[in-house]
Every structure is written in C-alpha cells, then in structure tokens.
Amino acid sequence: MTNNSGRTFLMGQFFLFPFLLSLAGSVLAYTGTVTVSADIGSALSISQGTAVDFGVIVPDTSTTTTITMAASGALGQTGTAVIESAGTVGTFSITGTTGKVVAISYASSATLSSGANTMTFTPADGLVGATGQASCTIDTNCGTSDLKIYGNLAVGAGQATGAYSGTFTITAVYNDA
Amino acid sequence: MLNLYGYRAWLLLLLTAMPLSLWAIDITLTQNSSVNFAQILPNTQAGGTINLTTSSQRSSAAAYVFSNTATVGNYTVHGDANALVEVSFENSTLTGPGNAMSVQSFTTNWSNNQCTLNASGECTLLIGANLIVNANQVAGTYTGNVTATLNYV
Numbered sequence: 001m002t003n004n005s006g007r008t009f010l011m012g013q014f015f016l017f018p019f020l021l022s023l024a025g026s027v028l029a030y031t032g033t034v035t036v037s038a039d040i041g042s043a044l045s046i047s048q049g050t051a052v053d054f055g056v057i058v059p060d061t062s063t064t065t066t067i068t069m070a071a072s073g074a075l076g077q078t079g080t081a082v083i084e085s086a087g088t089v090g091t092f093s094i095t096g097t098t099g100k101v102v103a104i105s106y107a108s109s110a111t112l113s114s115g116a117n118t119m120t121f122t123p124a125d126g127l128v129g130a131t132g133q134a135s136c137t138i139d140t141n142c143g144t145s146d147l148k149i150y151g152n153l154a155v156g157a158g159q160a161t162g163a164y165s166g167t168f169t170i171t172a173v174y175n176d177a
Numbered sequence: 178m179l180n181l182y183g184y185r186a187w188l189l190l191l192l193t194a195m196p197l198s199l200w201a202i203d204i205t206l207t208q209n210s211s212v213n214f215a216q217i218l219p220n221t222q223a224g225g226t227i228n229l230t231t232s233s234q235r236s237s238a239a240a241y242v243f244s245n246t247a248t249v250g251n252y253t254v255h256g257d258a259n260a261l262v263e264v265s266f267e268n269s270t271l272t273g274p275g276n277a278m279s280v281q282s283f284t285t286n287w288s289n290n291q292c293t294l295n296a297s298g299e300c301t302l303l304i305g306a307n308l309i310v311n312a313n314q315v316a317g318t319y320t321g322n323v324t325a326t327l328n329y330v
Contacts, residue, residue, distance in 0.1 A: 032206025034250055034323040036271055036280050038214035038308055041244070042316040043222045097218055097316065100244070174218040174242035 041097035049091030049144035090149030114162030212250035250304030275315025
C-alpha cells in the first residue's frame with residue numbers, strides 16, 4: 001500500500017513537469033488586437049485635350065514677331081507677319097480625388113523645333129482658365145473646359161519654313177490638407 | 178498502479194498552479210483610439226512608405242499629401258501593479274478595394290518597448306507604424322488588425 005502510493009506520487013511529478021512548463025509559457029504571453037486604417041485617395045492624372053496650335057504663319061523677313069494667343073484661341077501679333085489660319089487654344093484636364101484642390105504649375109517656356117530650327121513658346125501668365133487660376137478643384141473645375149494653355153510664340157525674322165512642334169510640361173500636386 | 182488521476186497528483190497540480198495565477202494576472206489591452214493614417218493623397222501613381230509617429234505626425238519621402246487628421250494608436254495596458262511589461266507586434270496588412278498594403282516597423286512611446294505598470298497596473302501605449310502604399314494603389318478605405326504580444330519581463 002505504501003509502495004503503491006509512493007510510486008504514484010513519483011509518476012505524478014514526471015507527468016506534471018512538462019505540463020507546468022507549457023502552462024507557464026502560455027500564462028505569461030498575452031495578445032491584443034490593434035486596429036489600423038488608412039484612406040487612400042485617387043492619384044492625380046493629367047490628360048491633354050487639344051494641343052496648342054498657332055496655325056499657319058508667314059514670318060516677316062526683317063523683324064521678329066510675337067504671335068499672341070488669347071484664352072479664346074484668338075491670334076494677334078506685335079509685328080507684320082501674316083497669320084493665315086485660326087489658332088487653337090490648348091486644353092487639359094486633371095483627375096484625382098473629388099473635391100480636393102490641386103495646385104498647377106508649368107514650365108516658363110517651351111521650345112518648338114523643326115529639324116534644327118526652333119521657336120520659343122511662352123505661356124501667358126495665369127494660363128489656366130479664362131480667369132487665370134493656378135489651381136482647380138477636382139471634379140469641379142479641372143476639366144478641359146476649365147484648363148487652357150495659351151500665350152506667345154516668338155517667330156524670328158525670316159523664320160525657316162516647316163512644321164514646328166514641341167512639348168510643354170504641366171505639373172499638378174494636391175494642396176496641403 | 179499508474180494512478181495519475183489520484184488525489185495526490187491533483188493536489189500537486191493545484192499547489193503548483195496556484196502561485197502562477199497569483200503573480201501573473203492577465204495582461205489586457207484596451208483601445209482608446211486605433212491607428213489611423215487618415216486620408217493620403219497620391220500626387221503620382223508611384224508607391225511609397227508613409228511613416229506615422231507616436232505623436233501622430235505623418236511623413237513620406239514619396240509624393241503624398243496628407244489630409245484630415247491622423248491618429249496614433251492609443252491603448253491602455255492592464256496587468257499587475259508595478260510589473261514590467263514588454264510589447265511586440267507582428268507585421269500585418271490592410272485590406273480594401275485594391276491590393277493589400279503592408280503595415281510594419283511599429284514604434285511605441287515605451288523605451289525599448291517596455292513599460293513599468295503603475296500602481297493601478299496600467300500603462301498607456303502609443304503605437305506608430307509604417308504603411309507601404311503600392312504603386313497604382315486603388316483609392317478607398319483600407320483596414321486591418323495587428324496582433325500585439327504582451328509579456329511580463
């Protein structure tokens with residue numbers, strides 16, 4: 001009887017030892033849940049509507065002429081070149097997160113080339129929109145009917161004949177907050 | 178003969194388990210505010226990493242503009258009074274309308290991620306993290322859970 005119960009006690013110890021180790025491990029490690037969230041807006045995207053087009057111009061042979069384009073696309077000039085066709089104002093649009101205000105900036109000039117020959121296009125101040133805003137609100141006034149590009153083209157005296165083209169960089173960023 | 182279910186074995190288990198339960202009450206986590214990166218406006222489609230500090234400041238090397246107010250995770254840890262507690266986090270993901278975004282590199286207001294609980298057995302835990310926004314991330318709300326593991330040191 002005594003032997004029997006003594007053996008039982010020993011076996012009990014062996015049995016409990018690994019069990020208690022695992023018990024200690026689980027009791028001392030706790031987990032909790034932390035919730036994380038984020039709201040991602042739509043990235044900005046700029047699309048060209050129509051390109052800026054000064055049409056056909058016959059240069060003055062002796063003096064440089066500045067061809068002006070108004071927000072309406074109407075052409076005028078400071079010299080005596082011959083403007084043979086109507087111009088087209090450039091348009092572009094910006095898409096992104098609805099209701100957010102976007103600041104628009106642009107290169108101060110662009111070079112048009114025809115082979116080795118070049119001319120310089122200078123965007124008018126406040127090139128954006130008839131009212132000249134340099135910002136717009138997405139889905140409110142960032143469409144092609146709102147965002148226009150126009151300005152001045154410098155045509156040299158006896159500017160070489162050819163089709164001139166170039167690209168113009170417009171940058172849009174979200175306003176803070 | 179192998180009387181494992183005898184009263185002596187149970188008595189030993191009880192006596193050994195009792196002290197454990199006496200010096201280690203459960204550590205629990207109560208949420209005061211979740212981690213919220215709030216609105217993130219991407220200027221471009223390129224992805225990038227956004228850091229949220231434990232003072233609720235967002236920053237990024239990439240072309241993001243931050244809108245609305247971000248909130249740092251604010252949790253109260255409960256446990257034994259005056260006990261030293263350590264916290265660690267598992268990387269996780271936020272899911273939403275687009276590809277899942279990783280959340281990782283957690284930071285806390287605890288020195289070495291350890292805090293000595295006060296006399297009431299509490300310590301405030303502030304949690305910041307990095308959010309990895311994928312390129313061409315689809316707009317929308319993303320949420321996820323991060324598992325925090327708490328231990329007595």
